[in-house]
Amino acid sequence: MPVRLPKARGSEVATFGLAGVAGFAPFYFMLPGAEERLATQTARWAPRWERNISYFAPPAQRIAQRVEPRVERTVKRIDDRLPLERMAKNMDRRIKYGIDKMSK
Numbered sequence: 001m002p003v004r005l006p007k008a009r010g011s012e013v014a015t016f017g018l019a020g021v022a023g024f025a026p027f028y029f030m031l032p033g034a035e036e037r038l039a040t041q042t043a044r045w046a047p048r049w050e051r052n053i054s055y056f057a058p059p060a061q062r063i064a065q066r067v068e069p070r071v072e073r074t075v076k077r078i079d080d081r082l083p084l085e086r087m088a089k090n091m092d093r094r095i096k097y098g099i100d101k102m103s104k
Helices: 010-030 034-081 084-103
Strands: none
């Protein structure tokens, strides 16, 4: 009995398409004239991208300013809980011990 695969959803198609583009991009840049083609496309589309980015930038800045204090507090709390200094001192002691042992 043949195995039936379900139809791919739009998100799956987009994910595989993006993976294909990212995977073959280095090969595209190896082709002769790729830099010139990329430069012409960039010159053509850059004004549109800049207009679209200016539409999204202010809300993104407001969101970042609102989220920043909470993220900073969380990072500080995690940083205070982790024994990083003690671990670094132990690692330094072990490295020095290993060097001393090898030099004798």
